[in-house]
Structure formats: structure tokens, C-alpha cells
Amino acid sequence: MxxxxxxxxxxxxxxxxxxxxxxxxxxxxxxxxxxxxxxxxxxxxxxxxxxxxxxxxxxxxxxxxxxxxxxxxxxxxxxxxxxxxxxxxxxxxxxxxxxxxxxxxxxxxxxxxxxxxxxxxxxxxxxxxxxAGGRLETGASAPRRAGDLPLRASLVQTVDYAAVLADLGPQRKQVIDARAADRFRGENETLDPIGGHIPGARNRFFRDNLGADGRFKAPEALRREFDAVSGGRSGPELVAQCGSGVTACHNLLAMEVAGLHGASLYPGSWSEWSAQPGAPTAQGAV
Structure with a gap:
């Protein structure tokens, strides 16, 4: 399995x-x-x-x-x-x-x-x-023999800047931003030159997917929390985004665990969005 x-x-x-x-x-x-x-x-x-x-x-x-x-x-x-x-x-x-x-x-x-x-x-x-009793190894790992990895049909979906821009609006796909709340509001921005978020996006800090023990929360809890952020939208109606397409994947993993399949990733995320001339931006909480 x-x-x-x-x-x-x-x-x-x-x-x-x-x-x-x-x-x-x-x-x-x-x-x-x-x-x-x-x-x-x-x-x-x-x-x-x-x-x-x-x-x-x-x-x-x-x-x-x-x-x-x-x-x-x-x-x-x-x-x-x-x-x-x-x-x-x-x-x-x-x-x-x-x-x-x-x-x-x-x-x-x-x-x-x-x-x-x-x-x-x-x-x-x-x-x-x-x-769990697992031991650790130190030092650099030895190189492995090259594998044979076929390129297969993608199991995920992506959207680009133009698609997100064209889809802004309350009746369209919901963008979910995985960054911390202060960066979402446009405060304390240290990684990108402009602070704020994509207009209409909702905030779901990726660390909220984890419980106090550092493990992912139960599927039922994750589903409730994502439904609260998205208004109960289905997976295909959601777009995951963050600063640069990294922590958004944490939200996508949590969505899969929660049974919300089919959400898209905006790989460029805020660091690409904010670099586009004339891109609309928003500040503050939603």
C-alpha cells in the first residue's frame, strides 16, 4: 500500500x-x-x-x-x-x-x-x-545510484497570475493565503518588497494545520476549519497561495487529509503577484 x-x-x-x-x-x-x-x-x-x-x-x-x-x-x-x-x-x-x-x-x-x-x-x-524510538544518523548522506523515474500525468492543478487576476470576485474561486496573519495584513513584511495580500483572499496560516504535538490535526477538524475559511467551498473552487508557493503546499496537504481534493496551487504566490506592474493589492484583515 x-x-x-x-x-x-x-x-x-x-x-x-x-x-x-x-x-x-x-x-x-x-x-x-x-x-x-x-x-x-x-x-x-x-x-x-x-x-x-x-x-x-x-x-x-x-x-x-x-x-x-x-x-x-x-x-x-x-x-x-x-x-x-x-x-x-x-x-x-x-x-x-x-x-x-x-x-x-x-x-x-x-x-x-x-x-x-x-x-x-x-x-x-x-x-x-x-x-517512536528511531535513531539518527549524522554527517552528509552518501550519494545514491540514479533512479528510473517516468514523467506521468500530473495529479494536481496549478493556476498562474493571469488566471488568478481574471478570477477575482466574490462569486469565483476562493484564494487561501497560507502566510502568517501579520504578513497577510501587510505588516512586518521582511521577505517581499510590498506587503499585503491578493484582493478577496482569505487567510489560513499553515501552522494552524498542526496540533500541539506537531502532528496534523484530525481530518474532521481540518475540514471544519477550512470550511470556515472558504465558506464551505469544494476543493476545485479553492486556490492555495502563500509568499512563494512553499507553505501553500502545506495547506494543500491538509486539504487532501481533510478530503478537500482538487484545489489548485498558485506557484508564484505573493512574491510574483506583488512584482507585476499594476497588480491590485489589499491590506488589513478580512
């Missing part, structure tokens, strides 16, 4: 004990303000055999000043990169990070984007792994 949303630490341990060669564990630890931090965190301690996935190098493409802080690569380039890192089409991927799943969810979503369904986020991350 493939894991396609979340996996518990005990389930990962059982998989690694049974079929270690068919599981690719990915440590996606990163820091938006320090590009070298993820590698340091990985070296300090990771799930045995895990490789480090770099947000800038592996999960993003080149910036041009108008396409956001973490633009997507092409699907072909991304599939080739993951194959080079050791992923084959018949493998289960398990992702985790040092930030409650915010970077791991980006990997999860991008794998679904290239049609690889057997991808899951380790619920509770490294703390849950250690609490």
Missing part, C-alpha cells in the same frame, strides 16, 4: 525494516533566510539513509525578478533531478523537515505534480521519529 498524504513514524520504521531499497527518505530542512541552514540541520541528525533536498537547488528554478522567490522548474527538469537523486517510479517517498512540514509539503506536492503518487510527509517530523 502506498502512502499518499501522511505517514506515521512507526509506519516508516516498518517500511525501512521490510523494504529499505524501495523507500526514499528526504530531509527537506531549510531556512528562507539562510540557504545553507538546511544542509547543517541534515548533517546534525537525520533519519538513517535520508538524503537532503535543497529548497533552492532541487525544488526551485532560476528567478528573473517577476516569477517569484521559488519558481517551479519544468516538470521534465524536476523529474530528471529527482531521478538523479535516486528516485525510481516504484519507490515510496517520505519527506520531513525542520519546520513542521512546510518544506516537506512542497516536495510532496511537486512529486504529485510530476505524477508520482507514492509520496507522503512524516507526520510530526523528526521529533515523532525519535519519540
Amino acid at each position: 502506498a502512502f499518499t498524504t501522511l505517514i506515521q513514524a512507526e509506519e516508516l520504521a516498518a517500511l525501512l525494516a521490510k523494504e529499505p531499497g524501495r523507500v526514499l527518505v528526504c530531509d527537506c530542512s531549510a531556512d528562507l533566510t539562510d540557504s545553507a541552514a538546511g544542509a547543517r540541520v541534515h548533517a546534525a541528525g537525520h533519519v538513517p539513509g535520508a538524503i537532503h533536498i535543497d529548497l533552492e537547488r532541487d525544488l526551485s528554478s532560476a528567478k528573473n525578478g517577476r516569477n517569484g522567490r521559488h519558481p517551479l522548474p519544468t516538470r521534465e527538469a524536476y523529474a530528471a533531478r529527482m531521478a538523479a537523486l535516486g528516485l525510481s517510479g516504484d519507490m515510496q517517498v517520505v519527506a520531513y523537515d525542520n519546520a513542521g512540514g512546510m518544506y516537506a509539503a512542497r516536495l510532496w506536492w511537486m512529486l504529485r505534480w510530476i505524477g508520482h503518487e507514492a509520496a507522503a510527509v512524516l507526520d510530526g517530523g523528526l521529533p515523532a521519529w525519535q519519540k
Whole structure:
């Protein structure tokens, strides 16, 4: 059975004990303000055999000043990169990070984007792994043999700037912004040159998807909370957005857990939106 949303630490341990060669564990630890931090965190301690996935190098493409802080690569380039890192089409991927799943969810979503369904986020991350008795490995991971990863039909949907702009309005799709409430209001903006949000967007801070134990909330609780934000709209009526298309994937993962399937990602998010000449913006709470 493939894991396609979340996996518990005990389930990962059982998989690694049974079929270690068919599981690719990915440590996606990163820091938006320090590009070298993820590698340091990985070296300090990771799930045995895990490789480090770099947000800038592996999960993003080149910036041009108008396409956001973490633009997507092409699907072909991304599939080739993951194959080079050791992923084959018949493998289960398990992702985790040092930030409650915010970077791991980006990997999860991008794998679904290239049609690889057997991808899951380790619920509770490294703390849950250690609490379950899992040991840690230190230092850099050894390179893996390149895998054979086919590019399959995408399992997710995306929208671009033009589509979001054309769809603004109360009777159209609902944009859900995963950033912290102060950044949504246009306050304390430190990552993008302009503060605020897309007009009509509603705020759902991605960390609200987690309970006090660092694990995702129960599906029923997540569904109630997303329905409260969206007005009860279905998955296909929702567009997930954040600062640069990273934490929005955390909301998309939570929506999948909650049974809200079919929501779209706006990959460029606020960092792309706010860089477009004449783009409408809004400030304050909704």
C-alpha cells in the first residue's frame, strides 16, 4: 500500500525494516533566510539513509525578478533531478523537515505534480521519529545510484497570475493565503518588497494545520476549519497561495487529509503577484 498524504513514524520504521531499497527518505530542512541552514540541520541528525533536498537547488528554478522567490522548474527538469537523486517510479517517498512540514509539503506536492503518487510527509517530523524510538544518523548522506523515474500525468492543478487576476470576485474561486496573519495584513513584511495580500483572499496560516504535538490535526477538524475559511467551498473552487508557493503546499496537504481534493496551487504566490506592474493589492484583515 502506498502512502499518499501522511505517514506515521512507526509506519516508516516498518517500511525501512521490510523494504529499505524501495523507500526514499528526504530531509527537506531549510531556512528562507539562510540557504545553507538546511544542509547543517541534515548533517546534525537525520533519519538513517535520508538524503537532503535543497529548497533552492532541487525544488526551485532560476528567478528573473517577476516569477517569484521559488519558481517551479519544468516538470521534465524536476523529474530528471529527482531521478538523479535516486528516485525510481516504484519507490515510496517520505519527506520531513525542520519546520513542521512546510518544506516537506512542497516536495510532496511537486512529486504529485510530476505524477508520482507514492509520496507522503512524516507526520510530526523528526521529533515523532525519535519519540517512536528511531535513531539518527549524522554527517552528509552518501550519494545514491540514479533512479528510473517516468514523467506521468500530473495529479494536481496549478493556476498562474493571469488566471488568478481574471478570477477575482466574490462569486469565483476562493484564494487561501497560507502566510502568517501579520504578513497577510501587510505588516512586518521582511521577505517581499510590498506587503499585503491578493484582493478577496482569505487567510489560513499553515501552522494552524498542526496540533500541539506537531502532528496534523484530525481530518474532521481540518475540514471544519477550512470550511470556515472558504465558506464551505469544494476543493476545485479553492486556490492555495502563500509568499512563494512553499507553505501553500502545506495547506494543500491538509486539504487532501481533510478530503478537500482538487484545489489548485498558485506557484508564484505573493512574491510574483506583488512584482507585476499594476497588480491590485489589499491590506488589513478580512
